[in-house]
Amino acid sequence: MKQNRTRISDVMDEIQSRITSRTYLPGTRLPSVRAQARAMELSVSTVVEAYERLAAEGFISARRGSGFYVTGPVAPLALAEIGPKLDREVDPLWVSRQSLETDGTVLKPGCGWLPAAWMYESGMRRALRTLARSDTAELAEYATPLGHPALRKFLARRMATTGVEAAPDQIMLTDSGTQAIDLICRFLLEPGDTVLVDDPCYFNFHALLKAHRVRAVGVPYTPNGPDVAAFETALQNHSPRLYITNSGIHNPTGAVLSPVVAHRLLKLADHADLVIVEDDIFADFETNPAPRLAAFDGLSRVIQISSFSKTVSASLRCGYIAARPDWIEGLIDLKIATSFGGGRLAANIVLAALTNSGYRKHMEMVRLRLAGAMEKILPRLDEIGVKPWFVPRAGMFLWCRLPAGMDAASIARSCLKDKVVLAPGNAFSQSLSAGDFLRFNIAQSTDDKIFNVLERALSEQA
Amino acid sequence: MKQNRTRISDVMDEIQSRITSRTYLPGTRLPSVRAQARAMELSVSTVVEAYERLAAEGFISARRGSGFYVTGPVAPLALAEIGPKLDREVDPLWVSRQSLETDGTVLKPGCGWLPAAWMYESGMRRALRTLARSDTAELAEYATPLGHPALRKFLARRMATTGVEAAPDQIMLTDSGTQAIDLICRFLLEPGDTVLVDDPCYFNFHALLKAHRVRAVGVPYTPNGPDVAAFETALQNHSPRLYITNSGIHNPTGAVLSPVVAHRLLKLADHADLVIVEDDIFADFETNPAPRLAAFDGLSRVIQISSFSKTVSASLRCGYIAARPDWIEGLIDLKIATSFGGGRLAANIVLAALTNSGYRKHMEMVRLRLAGAMEKILPRLDEIGVKPWFVPRAGMFLWCRLPAGMDAASIARSCLKDKVVLAPGNAFSQSLSAGDFLRFNIAQSTDDKIFNVLERALSEQA
Structure with missing residues (x-):
C-alpha cells in the first residue's frame, strides 16, 4: 500500500497538471475536499493536506468559508537564466x-x-542539526548590534594566534567580508577620495570602489608585498585616505608580506595618516602565518576584516570587522541603517563549525x-x-x-x-x-x- | 560510569581553569597527552579530543611535532556591553x-x-533538519547572482495573490529588506537628491536616507494613505526621484492605502517620472490584502521589496527586490560589488519554512x-x-x-x-x-x- 506521503503528492501532481494544462484556469474553484477525496478514493485528511501544501506553495489560495481557488498566472522564467554570458565586457565583475x-x-x-x-560539509551538517535544537531566541530573534557575543569572543582568541589583540567588543559581525569593506568605505570615504590597492588585487575591490565613486590607484605588488618606494610615491602624489589589501596570502599572486615591508608600510601610513584595511580571508590556508599589519599596529589605523566563505561555507553569509572602538560605534549605526541586523543564525552555524574539533x-x-x-x-x-x-x-x-x-x-x-x-x-x-x-x-x-x-x-x- | 562526553568536558574545564587562574601562562606547553591521561586516569583518546576541542576554540594551539601551547591573552569584553544606552540622543536609530x-x-x-x-519556531526547526540532509552545493556554495531559483519562483506565485505580476527573473534575493532598499538607493540616487517618505514612516528609512546623503521630505499620512494634495505639492516643490512607502499595513500607523489614493498616486508619479519603492514586509499580517501599487503599475515604475524577518525569523537574513528587468540587471552588479552573493542557506530555510503547510x-x-x-x-x-x-x-x-x-x-x-x-x-x-x-x-x-x-x-x- 502506498505511503500517505505519496498519496498526498498524487493529489498535488493531479491538481498541478490540471493547472498547467489550463483545465483549471486561474480563478477556478477547486472541487471541495470531500468531492476530491471521493473522486480519487482517498481520505479527506489526505486531500486537506495536499490542498494546504498547494496553498503554501502559492498554486491555489483559500478563501474563508468558500474553498480553494487557482491563483493567477505567473510570468514565465526566462529561458536562458543560467549560462555563460558571452557578450559581457571583461570588466572587474x-x-x-x-x-x-x-x-x-x-x-x-x-x-x-x-x-x-x-x-567543510560534515561540519555544516552537524552545525545545522545542533541549531535545530537550540533556543528559540537563536532561531527567531535579531542579533545584537555587534553580533553573536560567543562568536566574537572566539574570534578574539583566534586573532590572538596571529598576534592581533582585539577585545570582543572591537569586533562587529557583518553579513560578509565584502559587506565589511563596504561599510568601512561608507564610514571613511567621501565620493572623489583616493584609495590605494595592490596592482594586481582582488577584482571585486575595483567593483566596490567604483560603487563608492572613489578613485583607485594601484601600487605594484612584489613577492614580498607592495613595492614600498611606489607606495611612498603614491602617498605623496595622491593623498589617499585608505589602502585595501590582503593579509596573509595575497589574491591573486599567492605572495605574502615580509616583516620588513610590513614595518615600512606602517611607518609610511603613520606619516600620511592613512587607514589600512587588511582582508584576512585566506588565513586558514596558511601553513605558517605571515605578519599581520593589524598585529604590528594594534588596531589603531589598521582595520582587519574577514569571513568564512572560503573555508566553512559560501552558502551562509557571515563576516566581521575588527577596528578601533570609536570606529566600531559608528560602523554599528551604519550597519543598522543599511542592513538592519546581522545574521544570528549564520553566526551560530559558523561558531558551531569552527569550534568543532574536526575543523x-x-x-x-x-x-x-x-x-x-x-x-x-x-x-x-x-x-x-x-x-x-x-x-x-x-x-x-x-x-x-x-x-x-x-x-x-x-x-x-x-x-x-x-x-x-x-x-x-x-x-x-x-x-x-x-x-x-x-x-x-x-x-x-x-x-x-x-x-x-x-x-x-x-x-x-x- | 561517566559518559565519554562528560570526561572530555572534565579535561577541558581543568585546563581552562588553569589558564584562567594563570597557573598556565600564555606560551606554556601543556602536559603531553599521555602524561595528562595518566594524571587524570583517563584514556589517551579522551584527552586528545579535549585538547583538539580546546585548540578549535582557540584556548591552546598545536605546534607540529611539539605538542599544545596556551595561546596569548585576549583583551577583556567591556563590562557594559549589553544594556540600555541612557545617554544616546533620541534620533532615528x-x-x-x-x-x-x-x-x-x-x-x-x-x-x-x-x-x-x-x-515560526517549529517551521524553523523543521527547515534546519531538512537542510542538514540537503545537497552539498546548498550547504557550501555561493548562490547564483539572482539567488535561489525555487524561492524566486515561489515568490512570483506569492506576489500573484496580491495581483503583482513578476517573472522569477525579475526578482533578486537580498540579505534583508533593508539591504534591498539600500541597493535601490545606491542604484537610483545621487547625493543631494530628494526622496519622499510618509510622515510618519518607519524610522529606519530616515537613517538609511541619511547614510545616502539625500534629502528626505515627508508627506502627511492619512488613514487612507498619503495625503494626495500634499503629495502633489511635494512633487512640484522638490522634484523627488523616489518615494519610499509601505504596502499593505503602514508602519507606524497601521493604516492601509485605499484604491482611489493608490490610483491617484500612480497618476502623479507617472506625470513626475517618480520611482516608488513599496515595502511589503507586513503582507502576511493582513486579513484582506490592501491594493498594491506594484499591482496597478505592473512593476514599471514601482519596485516591491520585502523580507521574512517579521514572520518566519529575524535570525536569518533574506529579502528580495522585484523590479523591471533592466533595473534588476544593474542591481545584481551592485549587490555583487558590495556584498558578493546572497545567502543560499538562508534562502533554502525560508523556502522550506514558507512552503510548509503549517505556515x-x-x-x-x-x-x-x-x-x-x-x-x-x-x-x-x-x-x-x-x-x-x-x-x-x-x-x-x-x-x-x-x-x-x-x-x-x-x-x-x-x-x-x-x-x-x-x-x-x-x-x-x-x-x-x-x-x-x-x-x-x-x-x-x-x-x-x-x-x-x-x-x-x-x-x-x-
Whole structure:
C-alpha cells in the first residue's frame, strides 16, 4: 500500500497538471475536499493536506468559508537564466558574474573559491542539526548590534594566534567580508577620495570602489608585498585616505608580506595618516602565518576584516570587522541603517563549525590537497607555455603569465564558449598592465579539459 | 560510569581553569597527552579530543611535532556591553539600537517585531533538519547572482495573490529588506537628491536616507494613505526621484492605502517620472490584502521589496527586490560589488519554512493573537489617557497620541531607566511633528509593568 506521503503528492501532481494544462484556469474553484477525496478514493485528511501544501506553495489560495481557488498566472522564467554570458565586457565583475551564474557543467579555474566537495560539509551538517535544537531566541530573534557575543569572543582568541589583540567588543559581525569593506568605505570615504590597492588585487575591490565613486590607484605588488618606494610615491602624489589589501596570502599572486615591508608600510601610513584595511580571508590556508599589519599596529589605523566563505561555507553569509572602538560605534549605526541586523543564525552555524574539533583536521586536509593539486598543475601549465609569476607556499591561487603576445581577455572569452571560466589578468589590475596574465584556482583546475581548451585557444591566437 | 562526553568536558574545564587562574601562562606547553591521561586516569583518546576541542576554540594551539601551547591573552569584553544606552540622543536609530541592544529583562513595546515565542519556531526547526540532509552545493556554495531559483519562483506565485505580476527573473534575493532598499538607493540616487517618505514612516528609512546623503521630505499620512494634495505639492516643490512607502499595513500607523489614493498616486508619479519603492514586509499580517501599487503599475515604475524577518525569523537574513528587468540587471552588479552573493542557506530555510503547510496556520494564529492583544491593550491605554490615532484592522502597531503637553522623547528616556523601551513619535517623523506620539507594538505590550511605568512617567511630566 502506498505511503500517505505519496498519496498526498498524487493529489498535488493531479491538481498541478490540471493547472498547467489550463483545465483549471486561474480563478477556478477547486472541487471541495470531500468531492476530491471521493473522486480519487482517498481520505479527506489526505486531500486537506495536499490542498494546504498547494496553498503554501502559492498554486491555489483559500478563501474563508468558500474553498480553494487557482491563483493567477505567473510570468514565465526566462529561458536562458543560467549560462555563460558571452557578450559581457571583461570588466572587474566579469569573473564574478561568470563564475556565479554558470551551472555544474562549466569548469571554473578562474573562480575564487574551493569546489563544494572540498568545503567543510560534515561540519555544516552537524552545525545545522545542533541549531535545530537550540533556543528559540537563536532561531527567531535579531542579533545584537555587534553580533553573536560567543562568536566574537572566539574570534578574539583566534586573532590572538596571529598576534592581533582585539577585545570582543572591537569586533562587529557583518553579513560578509565584502559587506565589511563596504561599510568601512561608507564610514571613511567621501565620493572623489583616493584609495590605494595592490596592482594586481582582488577584482571585486575595483567593483566596490567604483560603487563608492572613489578613485583607485594601484601600487605594484612584489613577492614580498607592495613595492614600498611606489607606495611612498603614491602617498605623496595622491593623498589617499585608505589602502585595501590582503593579509596573509595575497589574491591573486599567492605572495605574502615580509616583516620588513610590513614595518615600512606602517611607518609610511603613520606619516600620511592613512587607514589600512587588511582582508584576512585566506588565513586558514596558511601553513605558517605571515605578519599581520593589524598585529604590528594594534588596531589603531589598521582595520582587519574577514569571513568564512572560503573555508566553512559560501552558502551562509557571515563576516566581521575588527577596528578601533570609536570606529566600531559608528560602523554599528551604519550597519543598522543599511542592513538592519546581522545574521544570528549564520553566526551560530559558523561558531558551531569552527569550534568543532574536526575543523582543524579539515583544513589540514584542504592544505594537503592544495599542495597535491599544485604539484600536478605546474607541469601541465609549463607544457602549454604558461609560467607562474610566483610559486606560492600555500593557498589556492597561481598567478601566471601567458606566452608573449597573448591577450588573456580574448583567451577567456574564447574558452567561455567551451564552458571554461578563466580569470583574465586585467580584471585584477588597476593600471591594466596584466593583460597577459591569468589567475588559476588550483583546486578548480584538476580537470584535463581545462588545459586542452586553453591550449587550443592559445594556438588559435598565436 | 561517566559518559565519554562528560570526561572530555572534565579535561577541558581543568585546563581552562588553569589558564584562567594563570597557573598556565600564555606560551606554556601543556602536559603531553599521555602524561595528562595518566594524571587524570583517563584514556589517551579522551584527552586528545579535549585538547583538539580546546585548540578549535582557540584556548591552546598545536605546534607540529611539539605538542599544545596556551595561546596569548585576549583583551577583556567591556563590562557594559549589553544594556540600555541612557545617554544616546533620541534620533532615528534610537529605537533600533535600544531594542536590539537590550537583553531579556527589558520590555520592548517600542520594538518593531514579534516576541520570539510568536515566531515560526517549529517551521524553523523543521527547515534546519531538512537542510542538514540537503545537497552539498546548498550547504557550501555561493548562490547564483539572482539567488535561489525555487524561492524566486515561489515568490512570483506569492506576489500573484496580491495581483503583482513578476517573472522569477525579475526578482533578486537580498540579505534583508533593508539591504534591498539600500541597493535601490545606491542604484537610483545621487547625493543631494530628494526622496519622499510618509510622515510618519518607519524610522529606519530616515537613517538609511541619511547614510545616502539625500534629502528626505515627508508627506502627511492619512488613514487612507498619503495625503494626495500634499503629495502633489511635494512633487512640484522638490522634484523627488523616489518615494519610499509601505504596502499593505503602514508602519507606524497601521493604516492601509485605499484604491482611489493608490490610483491617484500612480497618476502623479507617472506625470513626475517618480520611482516608488513599496515595502511589503507586513503582507502576511493582513486579513484582506490592501491594493498594491506594484499591482496597478505592473512593476514599471514601482519596485516591491520585502523580507521574512517579521514572520518566519529575524535570525536569518533574506529579502528580495522585484523590479523591471533592466533595473534588476544593474542591481545584481551592485549587490555583487558590495556584498558578493546572497545567502543560499538562508534562502533554502525560508523556502522550506514558507512552503510548509503549517505556515498558513501559524500566521492565522499570529493574527488571532494580535487581535486578542489589541482588545486588551486599547482599554489599558485609554485608562492612562493615551489615544490611538487609528485602530488598525490588522498588524502589530498602534500609533497613539499622549495627553496634551507630553513629550514622547523625554517619556521614552524616563521609561528606559525602568527597562521599558518605547518608540517616541519624532523618530518616525521627518517634520518632527509627532513629538506627542508613541508607537506601540501590541504583541510586545502584554506585560502590565509597561502601563504602570508609562503612567508614572506621564504623571511625573504632567
